[in-house]
Amino acid sequence: MIVCSCNIVTENEIRSVITDLLNNDPWQLIVPAQVYHEMGKRGRCCGCFPRLVDLIVDTTQDFHRDMQSDEEVVIQFISRLKDKHQQCETARMLARHRIAKTHAA
Numbered sequence: 025m026i027v028c029s030c031n032i033v034t035e036n037e038i039r040s041v042i043t044d045l046l047n048n049d050p051w052q053l054i055v056p057a058q059v060y061h062e063m064g065k066r067g068r069c070c071g072c073f074p075r076l077v078d079l080i081v082d083t084t085q086d087f088h089r090d091m092q093s094d095e096e097v098v099i100q101f102i103s104r105l106k107d108k109h110q111q112c113e114t115a116r117m118l119a120r121h122r123i124a125k126t127h128a129a
């Protein structure tokens with residue numbers, strides 16, 4: 025299934041990149057731009073980012089389930105991961121707002 029129509033990227037390709045990143049460092053906080061960077065792509069319209077964030081969280085949970093990581097630690101880690109994504113989304117929206125204001129002036 026295509027997740028990003030701008031870059032023609034599938035769900036399986038994204039999950040594979042996320043798993044590779046987690047194999048290198050199981051406790052890193054992965055963000056959408058990092059996934060696309062690993063694929064040699066970049067966000068254009070960024071309309072796929074909410075789905076990409078869901079895939080990062082789901083794949084990270086699956087990864088740690090397979091690794092039999094401590095469940096309590098994983099719950100805290102996923103909470104931090106979601107907080108990080110919220111911070112990125114807020115920064116992205118503020119930047120978009122600033123650009124819109126600049127073009128309106």
Ligand code: FES
Pocket residue numbers: 027028029030031066067068069070071072073
């Ligand atoms: S749909 Fe992914 S960048 Fe546009």
